[in-house]
Amino acid sequence: MTEHFKKRITEFFLTFCIATTGTVFVSAVYINIFWRGALLDPDFLWQNLLLCFVCSLCNFIHPFQESSRIRVWLNIGARYLYINVVILGSGHLFRWLDIKNILMLAVMMLEILLVFVMVSWVMWQLHKKDSERLNEKLQEYQRTGGRT
Amino acid sequence: MKITIQDIAPGEEEEIIVRCRNLDEALLRVIHEIKTRRGKFTVSDKDKIRQVDAGDVYYFEAVDNKVFLYLEQDVFEVRYKLYEIEAEYENTDFFRASKSVIINLAKVRQFAPEFGGRFEAQMMNGEKLIISRQYVPALKKRLGM
Numbered sequence: 001m002t003e004h005f006k007k008r009i010t011e012f013f014l015t016f017c018i019a020t021t022g023t024v025f026v027s028a029v030y031i032n033i034f035w036r037g038a039l040l041d042p043d044f045l046w047q048n049l050l051l052c053f054v055c056s057l058c059n060f061i062h063p064f065q066e067s068s069r070i071r072v073w074l075n076i077g078a079r080y081l082y083i084n085v086v087i088l089g090s091g092h093l094f095r096w097l098d099i100k101n102i103l104m105l106a107v108m109m110l111e112i113l114l115v116f117v118m119v120s121w122v123m124w125q126l127h128k129k130d131s132e133r134l135n136e137k138l139q140e141y142q143r144t145g146g147r148t
Numbered sequence: 149m150k151i152t153i154q155d156i157a158p159g160e161e162e163e164i165i166v167r168c169r170n171l172d173e174a175l176l177r178v179i180h181e182i183k184t185r186r187g188k189f190t191v192s193d194k195d196k197i198r199q200v201d202a203g204d205v206y207y208f209e210a211v212d213n214k215v216f217l218y219l220e221q222d223v224f225e226v227r228y229k230l231y232e233i234e235a236e237y238e239n240t241d242f243f244r245a246s247k248s249v250i251i252n253l254a255k256v257r258q259f260a261p262e263f264g265g266r267f268e269a270q271m272m273n274g275e276k277l278i279i280s281r282q283y284v285p286a287l288k289k290r291l292g293m
Contacts, residue, residue, distance in 0.1 A: 003285030011265070066281065072264040124261070131261040137291035142254060 008059060014126075015119055016056040022118045023052055026111035034104055035096070047094050054090075055083045080116055087112055176239060187237065189217055191224035200224065202240070206271050208233055208250040220273045243290055245269060246280040253290070 027048060031040070058079040064071040091097025091108060098104055156162065164182065168175060187202030206218045210230050217226045228236075234244050241254040251269055259279070260268040267279040267287070279287055 003289065004282050007265075007285055066264050066266065069263075072262070072266070075264060124263075127261045127265065131259050131267060133293060134259045134267065134288065134291060137288075137293050138253070138256060138259065141291050 011123070012056055012059045015059055015123070016052055018119045018122050019056055019115055020049065020052045022115035023048055026115055030107060030111060033107060044094075044096065047090065047096075051087060051090055054086050058082050076120075083116060084109065084112055179239065187240070189226055189228070191217055191226055193224060202237065202242075203252075203254070205242075205252050206255045206273060206275065207245075207252060207277060208242075210248040218275070243283075243287060245283055245287075246278055249277055251277055251279075 027044075031038075061079050061082055062075050063078050064074045066072050066075060088097065088099065088105070088108065092099050097108055166175065166179065188199040189202065189205065191198060191200055200217060200219065204219055206220065208226070208230060209216050209218065215226050215228055215230055215233075217224045230244075230248070230250055233242065233250055237250075241252050242250050243253050245251045251271070255272050257270045257272050260270060262268050262278065265281040265284065267284060269277045269279055271277065
């Protein structure tokens with residue numbers, strides 16, 4: 001297994017964990033607003049986990065070769081679109097989302113956006129930390145003439 | 149360790165032969181130094197042909213099947229392919245940063261995070277180059293992370 005592939009798998013599981021954590025919070029809000037007092041089917045929890053897993057697969061979606069900043073943003077947009085389609089479609093299929101109810105749809109889309117931003121923010125912080133360590137190593141490399 | 153220096157005839161190519169049992173770290177370091185500092189690239193400068201020290205190169209970039217060598221301020225076209233440079237300068241400061249760019253790590257001021265798991269290499273002459281996500285693990289390995 002190449003280093004690159006290992007990193008992608010690690011990122012996938014990390015995304016899954018962060019997305020699941022975020023989903024628990026936004027689900028609690030969603031249930032409180034639209035399904036308060038309803039008896040929840042335990043399948044809902046499994047559906048949540050399944051959806052987080054399927055959405056985390058977006059880590060492997062790169063329709064555009066990332067040769068420029070615009071293409072990176074296009075890939076991010078494509079991933080966001082994929083997540084929306086998966087969640088809204090599944091919500092409709094599993095009957096916890098009525099797509100004709102505009103308010104319900106709007107809240108769900110807002111929650112998707114919140115989790116997406118949260119996952120992206122955490123991943124960005126980790127990436128930033130990585131770059132700090134990389135710079136320390138670069139300085140060491142340049143100081144020692146490549147003997148790191 | 150015995151060191152033998154032989155005189156060569158004018159016009160004959162200089163050559164270093166390393167005879168050893170193990171290619172240890174110290175030896176690799178010496179080879180690295182020799183390759184980086186003594187390596188030269190032949191470039192076409194208008195009508196003239198000139199040689200550029202490998203240590204002065206900031207990066208190489210392939211554009212439309214042509215390879216360009218970038219110095220602090222000048223740019224020259226070279227007749228080498230990127231993969232040839234990569235192979236020839238393996239274990240030196242040159243590092244493949246993307247499909248079309250090879251950078252000199254000794255000329256990088258710092259790395260900045262970029263979206264999509266990539267990094268931006270900010271060079272000492274102010275230029276900015278992208279380290280593709282695909283090459284990030286190799287970069288970390290190279291820097292000992």
